[in-house]
Amino acid sequence: MSKIQDKFKELKSKNEKALISYIMTGFPNENATLSIVRGLVKGGADILELGFPFSDPIADGPVIQNASTVSLNKGAKIEKFFKIVKKIRKETDIPLVLMTYTNVLYTHGYSAFMLKAKSAGIDGLILPDMSIEESKEYLKSAKKNNLDTIFLVSPNTKNDRLKKIAKASTGFLYLVAVFGTTGVQTKIHKYTIDAIKNAKKVVNRKLPLGIGFGVSTPVDVKKYVSAGVDAVIVGSANLKIIENTSSSKLQNKITEYTKKLKRSTRI
């Protein structure tokens, strides 16, 4: 059992859904990352999704694009990222998922990269541009290194494909809420609710279903939870707060916001 799977089991026994909080490491700077992580953990986040920037993030909207650019301009490097992960691991046992793009892994070699990621403390991987057709070697390396492979599905993914992707997914399955890139959304679409219900029907019950892209308020969280998801992923909304808050107040602000979101995951 992986850390992520254990977490979902634990939450189930408490009648709670998972709050997965995303941040971009190195944004607004390297020192802030650890402080923000502490804020998220204090606020009750169940799983952390750590972004490592890629120069060409095609699945991301303006907020994460900007955070990626800032992080890269401040000198983000994968070796530094692993050091940050190790520091986080010393402080907390929370499951850690790395979100980045395929080329970052491919360049270092899937196996070599994953070995380092795992030993730094990463538990799972999300690559928005990794399709199952191209995933053979990626999956093999992940299995060898005991890393969860979290694939994304979309509201327009057909059922036979949904099943195939779910089969390759471990940890949880990531349903993209909208036709679009990451970013803060103002409304919840009916097609998303339908997609959640459909995925819960089609996919193996043991694989938790997470929803992300555009989730930002406690009301969103409540609506998605009552539609049947096992996890909500909040990303751009965190980065918005980070953008707009002075560094002295940031940790508290993040904690407060996370607490509010977490409250809505309790059924």
Next chain:
Amino acid sequence: MKIGMPKDGRFGDFGGKYIPETLVPAIEELEENYQKIKSDKSFQNELDYYLKNYAGRPTPLYFAKNLTNFAGGAKIYLKREDLLHGGAHKINNTLGQALLAKKMKKKRIIAETGAGQHGVATAMACSCLGLPSEVYMGYKDTVRQQQNVFRMDLLGCKVYPVKSGSQTLKDAINEAIRDWITNVDTTYYLLGSAVGPHPYPVMVRDFQSIIGKEIKKQMKNVPDTVIACVGGGSNAIGTFYPMIDDGVEMIGVEAAGKGLKTGKHSATLNAGKKGVLHGMMTYLLQDNDGQIKETHSISAGLDYPGVGPEHAFLKDVGKVEYKSATDSEVIDAFLTLTRTEGIIPALESAHAISHAIKIAKTKPKSDSIVVTLSGRGDKDIDIVKQYLRKNVKNSR
């Protein structure tokens, strides 16, 4: 693997479909429809009609006598894609894809553009076929290719300057992909080179293969050597593919910018490393962490850190040689062709001309070299003017 016939969307290791899941149904729909029209006589007849009567095909194969004398050696022929409507080979592809989009009942066409030639060709094909078009263009490119921005405006095409990243072609592609993800149901993405996820590299190659097919017909046989410039690689693959098994020497020319050693270039096949970008595995200019590098070329159309996957494959199997030309060599070639033949080439095409001049003298007079002159240089005269002004000053 037979050359040119991808298996599971791959040319050897290269190509594939590294795409966000939301795009999968759109890519599948495209593949299915492309397969259908490939063997559909009425589609092909309609495309032939537009290529002939609207775009101006076939284009001449011109024996450049003065340039041949200047270079001193093998006979140099020019495949005059610069004479096509819009001024570049791009229209071969945009007419094909726009017709396909229409058959697919798509209501909205988006595209990216570097030099603006693909944007203009998209706007023209769409106007002609009654489709609305919107084009993403790097901000830096909108400044250096203003004339093409205005041409698109006049053609009723919306141009969005892209201010993210390096503000050139790669960022325009990023933004077009994001738009496509957001409007996947209604929108057709009309990609402008032999790049991107499968089936784009194959489809664009097939639409551009008219270049090589005509060359073969016009030469009555095959030439000894063919040369074409390589940005994403569409005019080059369109030139090479029809003679891939004919024993022709094939040379692609990349942009060496300020020199391969300076790091300020776009010579992906000469200096790149394997990686994944824009839905494909190919050679990329990238750093040790897999971050894509900023590129440089005097020609906006070659200013791209990736290259079509079929070229990556052809390089690895040794079927095609990939060389490069620097900005200053390109300016020399631009001026030479203009003065000897009265033909003003696009700076992109001047890369191929430069290499032809270089190697013609090493070959016997009985040899023939065909250079694909992918576009005309009207769009570039301000850049050339600035370059000459600056460099005349420097040399004083």
